[in-house]
Amino acid sequence: MSLKKAIEFLVETLGEIEIPAGELKTKEDKIREVYEEASRCKKCPLWRGRKKMVFGHGNPYSRVLFVGEAPGEDEDRIGIPFVGRAGSKLAQIMLKYGIKRENIYITNTLKCRPPSNRDPKPEELQECFKYLKKQIEIISPAIILCLGRYASLVILGEKRGISYLRQGEFYRFGARIFVTYHPSAILRKPNLTPLFEEDIERVSKLILK
Ligand code: SF4
Numbered sequence: 001m002s003l004k005k006a007i008e009f010l011v012e013t014l015g016e017i018e019i020p021a022g023e024l025k026t027k028e029d030k031i032r033e034v035y036e037e038a039s040r041c042k043k044c045p046l047w048r049g050r051k052k053m054v055f056g057h058g059n060p061y062s063r064v065l066f067v068g069e070a071p072g073e074d075e076d077r078i079g080i081p082f083v084g085r086a087g088s089k090l091a092q093i094m095l096k097y098g099i100k101r102e103n104i105y106i107t108n109t110l111k112c113r114p115p116s117n118r119d120p121k122p123e124e125l126q127e128c129f130k131y132l133k134k135q136i137e138i139i140s141p142a143i144i145l146c147l148g149r150y151a152s153l154v155i156l157g158e159k160r161g162i163s164y165l166r167q168g169e170f171y172r173f174g175a176r177i178f179v180t181y182h183p184s185a186i187l188r189k190p191n192l193t194p195l196f197e198e199d200i201e202r203v204s205k206l207i208l209k
Pocket residue numbers: 038041042043044045046047053110111112124127128
């Protein structure tokens with residue numbers, strides 16, 4: 001049977017193949033949908049004070065997801081996570097170990113800024129987790145790095161200290177999960193910098209291998 005005849009036979013036999021609409025969506029499409037949902041979100045009181053919802057930034061096809069705490073003043077103004085002093089510190093140390101920001105995806109546990117940068121409240125973390133969970137499902141990272149205690153609390157349900165958690169490796173959401181300090185802690189306590197760099201280097205070796 002010629003190829004033309006074989007195709008005609010298959011079309012006749014199988015009829016039209018239905019492809020579910022959702023399967024044609026790219027990761028960018030799916031991320032945009034969740035972004036738009038979060039932009040309209042009023043699930044916790046933080047929406048009242050936000051200038052911009054800070055959803056996440058980077059490559060949705062990345063194997064690596066960094067998760068921080070919550071937007072600060074600069075992030076709230078610009079709408080992109082980790083653009084302030086802590087973000088510069090993180091970018092500087094990432095680059096030192098060969099990780100470019102465009103090669104990861106970075107987000108926070110909360111998408112709106114808590115007033116005066118206060119700590120997130122449990123009910124805010126709980127409400128906002130649905131967006132982080134969707135981001136993880138869409139990006140499907142192989143590695144997640146939790147930056148600080150709120151990320152490790154939300155991602156791992158862990159209340160133990162960073163100095164303990166950073167020594168381990170965890171598995172959840174189909175990903176290998178590591179924990180380190182939040183870059184703002186490095187700014188407050190520069191003596192933590194070597195440990196933070198050690199953790200970034202550890203992750204870089206997995207990314208770059
Ligand atoms: S912090 Fe999260 S849950 Fe609260 S309003 Fe913003 S997007 Fe919604």
